[in-house]
Amino acid sequence: MANPVLPSSGVLSPLGLDAVRLSPGFWGDRVALNREVTIAHCQEWEEREGWIGNFRGERPRRGREFSDSEIYKLLEAMAWADHPGLPALAETVAQAQEGDGYINTRWSGSRYTDFEWGHELYCYGHLIQAAVARLRMHGEDRLTQVAVRAADHVCRRFMDGTETCGHPVIEMALVELYRVTGTERYLEMARRFVERRGLPALADIPFGRAYYQDDMPVRQAQVFRGHAVRALYLASGVVDVAVETGDEELLKAVEAQWERTVARRTHLTGGMGSRHIDESFGDDYELPPDRAYNETCASIASIMLAHRLLLATGDVRYADLAERTLYNMLATGVALDGRSFFYANPLQVRVAAVPLEGVNHAAEGGLRSPWFDVSCCPNNIARTLASLPAYMATTAADGLQIHHFTPSEIRGGGVAVRVETGYPWHGAVTVRVLEDGDGRIKLRVPAWASDATLAHGGTVRPVAPGYASVDGPWRAGDELRLELAMSPRWTFPNSKIDALRACAAVERGPLVYCAESVGDEPPLADLAVRVEPPVEHEANGVVELEVEASLGDSDGDGWPYGPSRNGRVDASDARLRLIPYHRWGNRGPATMRVWLPI
Amino acid sequence: MANPVLPSSGVLSPLGLDAVRLSPGFWGDRVALNREVTIAHCQEWEEREGWIGNFRGERPRRGREFSDSEIYKLLEAMAWADHPGLPALAETVAQAQEGDGYINTRWSGSRYTDFEWGHELYCYGHLIQAAVARLRMHGEDRLTQVAVRAADHVCRRFMDGTETCGHPVIEMALVELYRVTGTERYLEMARRFVERRGLPALADIPFGRAYYQDDMPVRQAQVFRGHAVRALYLASGVVDVAVETGDEELLKAVEAQWERTVARRTHLTGGMGSRHIDESFGDDYELPPDRAYNETCASIASIMLAHRLLLATGDVRYADLAERTLYNMLATGVALDGRSFFYANPLQVRVAAVPLEGVNHAAEGGLRSPWFDVSCCPNNIARTLASLPAYMATTAADGLQIHHFTPSEIRGGGVAVRVETGYPWHGAVTVRVLEDGDGRIKLRVPAWASDATLAHGGTVRPVAPGYASVDGPWRAGDELRLELAMSPRWTFPNSKIDALRACAAVERGPLVYCAESVGDEPPLADLAVRVEPPVEHEANGVVELEVEASLGDSDGDGWPYGPSRNGRVDASDARLRLIPYHRWGNRGPATMRVWLPI
Structure with missing residues (x-):
């Protein structure tokens, strides 16, 4: 079956791309745009940046140490989309494979010298995921041969060691390869990678071992922590291992971690990962709207995890979170033209971004960018949209x-x-x-x-x-x-979320709404809303809302702390237009806020 | 005169260590502790970490690329404190100087190959500041000879170029060296370093050129931006250049930048620099209490800048901010025993830190650490306290x-x-x-x-x-x-500071107060205070306060956003003890908050 996740047991069984066909509509349009525009966009940029040339041996090697993985994510997208460009790109990749199955354009010649940051097993993971997609959509070919040889190399090299990778992903990839090939050593290798993590298996680093979930064994953890993408990829692999080995304890551990993470470390949009500095979750209830990092890839990993937990347990809460994340994170991560992307997804932007030419180095800012130095997000969006019907x-x-x-x-x-x-x-x-x-x-x-x-x-x-x-x-x-019933509703935060005190947001159906200000539209810096039923307008197939607000106008000079409780001056009544969060940033540089002061 | 800042003109003239003698008291005790404990503590750690050994040619070289500067900051502290260990340490440093005056234990052999991150001119700046202190306290010696040779080397190498350093500090150092020696080329070199910044002089980096204030000429900037220590050191040097060259326009530019920064980018404690990821100011009104970075060194730089602006203009507002920063940042940065230090100074800590042995790699956390991988803060505290009487x-x-x-x-x-x-x-x-x-x-x-x-x-x-x-x-x-009159007072934030909405803080005199919870004391996660006059208690010479509060007790499981405005449950009335912010974290791992929900 043409499916990115195919457990051999579970309360529910997935339906793949051969069983679910999307028609024109919210997701069908996006899946089509992805196939027709985004995949080619990614390939063009990977050529331009030299990351594909690395496989042809072009020198100097270009891109970050994990850039191979971007080509693999793109190959996975191509596999799900039956893209005609796949065979040629796979042939290019194959050139870089060494005799024993090793393949990595950065570390060839200094193999396995940096498990903390080298990303070699991470790259294999994405290669294997691409091959799993190809095997399920098409059957064996050059790409799948390369990946199987790499997986066999990994099993030979790592089955009896204590080593693992600073960036999880190979765990779930190996389980899927086991599922598609029936080769049990892939499952056993995945199981060992899961069990040796946190013993610890990696060196301490300034971010601490929690950064790569190596601070404690996965069975002992209470909550997702550290780097959000790493944590959620790992959890996905742990669910896969637990399901295939019948390990109920392990599954329950991830369920409990998920539950606490959703209760304390998840933004209204479903975004996860509050901190910029180490792309980590941060502490319980540390959910700042303005500095929320909420990496697009973490939301994709969250959808992957929720889908696995839904299949394993049948519990609707996993589908509920997936819906929230699909409509408010995945749909936000890519522009309406399919050619530019958000990396971080804050819930408030105070300063309109300055438009950039080309690559966005910092992967920040309130304008989508066509490409990033670390360009996981565009490729991850491409592979997720290409396989999206399988999640429905x-x-x-x-x-x-x-x-x-x-x-x-x-x-x-x-x-x-x-x-x-x-x-x-x-x-x-x-x-x-x-x-x-x-x-x-x-x-x-x-x-x-x-x-x-x-x-x-x-x-x-x-x-x-x-x-x-x-x-x-x-x-x-x-x-x-x-x-x-689709009436707009006001939503209030738990009182422990300090950053959202005395604010409310508006949701309608699965969509989170936001206020946006472009150009000389009224600023959002000092507004207050009245919690009255919002008014709906539909325009061009999009439902927008209006709420009553008062807009402040003070410049706020002088020391900003004082004996007066009421700092707002010159406020004037206004109607505040709210748009779906996933549509913000499509009209040019803008300020934005989801949480509205009451 | 024994003074770290000695302008040749200005509305006010400084009084140095020869004119101001502190007696036992709040600052006198701290200055004495610094001289007797902290300076030796820093020297021990710099030996242990190998940073002093680098000057003896010990291999492999240890420490970060800028570790030389820590020894120079310590030498400055020793100079102000007339510390008997100075001559021997200066002799060790002198061993590393090359024939043409160049001195750097990291870049010897690959000089000036990385202006963005190499910190070579930054290290000279601190060397020169140490020598200025020595010249004013003692007169010419080995240390001052080394620094003058280095300064002459800098003038020869950089007078006619377009280059500058990714980390400012040499600007103010060269002006002071001019002031103490009368050698005009030092002033001219400083002036050129100031004027060439922002043309731009440095390469673009992922953080953007604003990180090192190279995004625009200093005369055009509206506000301090980028890395806070860099911005404030640069501004101090700019004031020094403006005063010595009679450049009123330049002085006014810094005054306007300071005014806007204080109104929009400064925490209640005087702390500056909201962001962890690039240690930068962040946007206007981005003032999160929990993730406030507020590096100790930035507060020291702010005190240095405020002092310079006070001397130049006589405007009391600069002394007011210095007072706030002295009592709430400098006094907080070092423990009561003089042997451990805060690097970051947030206004809220949700999770009590786990005690660390030895070096704190991340320079974060709610417990002071004896040392850091980047250990600017302890040495900066040492040199500032050693020269503190000159600020009075x-x-x-x-x-x-x-x-x-x-x-x-x-x-x-x-x-x-x-x-x-x-x-x-x-x-x-x-x-x-x-x-x-x-x-x-x-x-x-x-x-x-x-x-x-x-x-x-x-x-x-x-x-x-x-x-x-x-x-x-x-x-x-x-x-x-x-x-x-020293009655406690409630302070409220400007309504544009989103992170502080519906909160208040308590101040008394120059001190900001906070709630602290150690061990099994009532948690601070879900409290609300009543804005009634706090009650004072004096114990062991410290004035503590009590306010009425209700403490919530919910675990908050489940999705944390919903239709109810009132998320708090099981609240119970309590008296909440408030202590001076500068005393927090002296009783063991603690949670803490300055801003209290109303």
Whole structure:
């Protein structure tokens, strides 16, 4: 099956690209844009930057020590998209492989001399993931041969050691390679990489070993910590190992870590990783809107993890977080033209960015950039959107579960259906049965949908968050209609989140909204909103909102601390326009805020 | 005169260590502890870490590329303290000087190949500052010969170039060397270093050229930006150049930058530099209490800059900020035992630090550390405390100005006085005239002192913030008595400071207070205070405060954002003890907060 995650057991089974086809709509349009524009964009930049040339032996070698992995992520995207450019690029990659399977354009000649920062096993991980995609979409070829030889080299070199990589990812890659090939040593190698982490396996560094989750064994950890992408890739691999080895304790450990992380270390958008300096989670309740790092790749890793936990447990809360992250992080990470990207995703930007030409060195700022010195995010978006249909629905013994609503055709669990919806703008979801069938159909009722009904066979009943379930049998033409009330809602933060005190945000359906100010639009620096029902406007297929606000206008010179509680002056009433967070930064340099002072 | 800053003109003239002698008291005790404990502590660590051995040619060379500068800062401290260890250490340093005056243990053999990060001119700057201290305290010796040869080398090598250093400090050092030697090329070299910065002179880096203030000429800048220590050292050098060259425009530029920085980029404690990742100021109003970096060295640089601006302009606001920074940053940076130090100085710590053995690699955390990989802060504290008396008082044509009140004897401006006070705990300041004299005596009335009186010659009159002035003539035994009402006061932030919304802090006199929780004391994560007058307690010479609070007790599991405005549960009333911020972290691992939710 054409699927990035294919566990041999679990409460739910995934449906792959062969079973879920997206039609034009919110996600279908983005997946098509990714295939037609973003993949080529990434390949052009990787040529221009010399990262592909490294595999051809061009000198001097260019790019960071882990740049090989960007080509592998792109190859994975190409594999899922059946992109015609894949064979030639794979051939280029193959040139760099050495006789024993080793492949790395940076460390050839000084192999395995820096496990902390070398990223060699990390690069293999992405190579293997690309090969898994290729095997499932196409079958064996040059790319998959290279990756299998590399995986065999890794097993020979590392099976009996105590070493691991400063950047996890190979764990989940090896489990998937085991799943697709049946070769058990790949699973065993992944298991050992998981178990030796935290003994510790790596040297101490100024960031501390928590940076790469080597501060304690994964079974003992209470929460995700350190570098967010590393932590979430590792957790994904741990779930994969736990599922394949039947290790319930290990699975429960990750579930508990996820639960605490979601309760204390996750932004409203689903973004994870508050700190810039080490791209780490930070402490519990350290959730600053302005300095939230929220790397696009961490959100992708969070979606990967939530999907694995959903498959393993069937618990709807994982699909709920995935939805939040899909609509507010993944959809935000790439511009509407598919050619520029956010690396960091703060919830407040005070100073409009200065437009940059070319590469964004700092991977920061309020304007999407076509490329970065470290360009994981564009390639990660490309591979995720290319495989996105596989995240939409699952099956179980009793039928089909639809977790995410977007225009699509889905076949699995004994039924074939077409989903018709204007989601996330509109709450009506029609599921039309295409063929006679038997399976039970479950539709996820999102946690935010406190007012929902399901119409079927002439009756309408209220349905609560969780899964609304209807049993078959089905005749072609049968119809289910889920109605999720889509009124805008005010959302308030837990009082322990100091950075959000006395603020509120507006959400509507799965979307987080924000205020944006471009050019000479009213500034957002000193505003206060009234918590009254927002007014909706629809324009060009996008639902925008308006709330009542008062906009301050003081320059605030002089010492900014004093005996007066009321610092705001010259405030004037205004209507404040709110747009979906994922659409911000598409009109030029802007300031922005999600959390609005009350 | 024994003075770290000795301008040839200015509204006020400094009084040096020969004119201001501190007695036992708040600062006198700290200066004594520094001389007796901290200086030796620094020297021991610099031996242990091999940074002194580098000058003896020991291999491999140890420490960071700028470690030479730590020895120079220590030599400066020794010079001001007349420390007997100076000649031997200076002799060790001298061994590393090359025939043409070049001296650097890291870059010898690859001179001037990395102006962005090499720190060669930065190291010279600190060497020269040490020599200036030695020349003023003692006269010419081996250390001063080494520094003069290095300065001459710098002038030969850089006078006609376009190059400068990624880390400013040499600018102010060269001006002081000009002031002490009269050699004009040192001033001209400093002037050129100032003027060529921002043309630009340095390469672009991922942090951007603003990191080292090379994004625009200093005359065009509106605010301090980039790396805080770099920005404030540069500004100090710019003031020195402006004063010596009579460049009013240049001085006004720095004054305007300082004013905007104080209004928008300064924490309540006087701390500057909000961001960890590049140790930079961050944007206007980006003032997070928890992630405030507030490097100890930046506060020292801020004191140096404020002192220079005070001398140049006589404007009391510079002394007010210096006072805030002295009592809440400098006094916080070193433990009560003089042997451990803060590098970062946040205003909130959520998680009590785990005690470290030895060096603190990350220079973070809520426990002071005996040493750091980059150990600028301990040495900077040592040199600042060793020269601290020079910051207390000034003279002008008409007499003496006392800016900071601590037990001391001061001679200058035509008068000789003894200052007797329990400041900052008590607001009574007695100035006793020791000898007959003529000069006008001015006492600074701090900006916070809205209720102050001055008693003299049998009369008592109210005095407003600014300077309270009394004319002579004086007879030995005459007495002035300034009474500053020391009641605790609630302070509120400007509404543009998002991170402090709906919070208040308590100050008393020049001191910022904080809540601290050690061990099993009530946690501070979820508290709310009532804005009622705090109650004072005095214990062991320290004034502590108590306010009424309610302490929350929820664990806050589950998604932390929801439809309810009131997230706090299980709150119970309590008395919350507040201690001076500078005393926090002296009882073991602790959580802490300055800004208290209302």
